[in-house]
Amino acid sequence: MVANKVGLVLVQGAESLLADRAITQVIATNADAQVITLSSDEIEVGVITDNLAPSLFGDQRVVVIKEIQDLDLDCSDEIATYLENQDENLTLLLWHKGGVKGKALVDKIKKAGAQIITAEAVKKESEKSEFVRAEFKRLNRKITTEAVQALIDSLGSDLRELSAACSQLASDVALQKTIDEEDVTAYQQGRVESTGFDVADAAVEGNTPIAIINLRNALATGTDPVLIVSALASSFRTLAKVSGASRSVKSFELAQSMAIPPWQIDKARRQLVGWSENAMAKAVIAIAAADADIKGVAADPIYALERAIMTVCAARGSR
Numbered sequence: 001m002v003a004n005k006v007g008l009v010l011v012q013g014a015e016s017l018l019a020d021r022a023i024t025q026v027i028a029t030n031a032d033a034q035v036i037t038l039s040s041d042e043i044e045v046g047v048i049t050d051n052l053a054p055s056l057f058g059d060q061r062v063v064v065i066k067e068i069q070d071l072d073l074d075c076s077d078e079i080a081t082y083l084e085n086q087d088e089n090l091t092l093l094l095w096h097k098g099g100v101k102g103k104a105l106v107d108k109i110k111k112a113g114a115q116i117i118t119a120e121a122v123k124k125e126s127e128k129s130e131f132v133r134a135e136f137k138r139l140n141r142k143i144t145t146e147a148v149q150a151l152i153d154s155l156g157s158d159l160r161e162l163s164a165a166c167s168q169l170a171s172d173v174a175l176q177k178t179i180d181e182e183d184v185t186a187y188q189q190g191r192v193e194s195t196g197f198d199v200a201d202a203a204v205e206g207n208t209p210i211a212i213i214n215l216r217n218a219l220a221t222g223t224d225p226v227l228i229v230s231a232l233a234s235s236f237r238t239l240a241k242v243s244g245a246s247r248s249v250k251s252f253e254l255a256q257s258m259a260i261p262p263w264q265i266d267k268a269r270r271q272l273v274g275w276s277e278n279a280m281a282k283a284v285i286a287i288a289a290a291d292a293d294i295k296g297v298a299a300d301p302i303y304a305l306e307r308a309i310m311t312v313c314a315a316r317g318s319r
Helices: 016-028 047-052 073-083 103-111 125-138 145-155 159-172 181-189 196-204 208-220 225-243 251-258 262-271 277-297 301-315
Strands: 008-012 034-039 061-066 090-096 115-118
Touching (some): 008 016, 008 103, 034 047, 047 061, 047 073, 073 090, 125 145, 145 181, 159 208, 196 225, 208 225, 251 262
């Protein structure tokens, strides 16, 4: 748990959900700061030094560098150099997924006095149960022991899917009721086959838990990741087209010129709430990156797709 503003933070562990939450907490303690996020796969020599250089006006900043175990030696040296002369107006957060790769840099970070946050993968059954119980406690809901086990048995050890299921159950089950095994069974029966457009619809609505659940269902039932990205891209192309048209013009009048059915134009107009031009630009960039990732750029295309969907959901409502 991050209680106070800290200038140097090291997140250690391969569990991306826990790492993302730790990063969010650190950013939240620096509410007025400019946030810069860098990933090892997009960093070239000099980028880290440029972003860690003192601000001309002494602005508060948070710089997040993810998966530092994959940085090349020159980039690692840039971080090591910064550690010797840290900027009091900057919070540097570094995520290392564990293992021996990059250990020399981790040792230097720890020696520099970093706050350590653990994000280790949850493997033991007792740890999975503890995670599920903690999720429901966070959501101010109660759940039976049998329901906890049923949820784990049905979904396995994927924390993102478990977290999404907890959120969905907490939302669906009456507030005054303790969530039990029957509720979990009903939830599982409701997990029908999803398509790429189900994923896209949830992402456009900014509903991260449902978007991830739909993604998992779509992949589990054989939907190709390429088709999911295609559906996301198609949805945002439609939003972009419709956003440029006056709302005073009827959808059936626009249908022919846009080559879009009237019902789809009406749907896009409803979905446009919360989407500024900049927000849509962020989403389109994330989708383009996901398209490249699943076609061979990323080592883990499914993780890259999940990350893109979360980025799209988070973009809704931003300026």
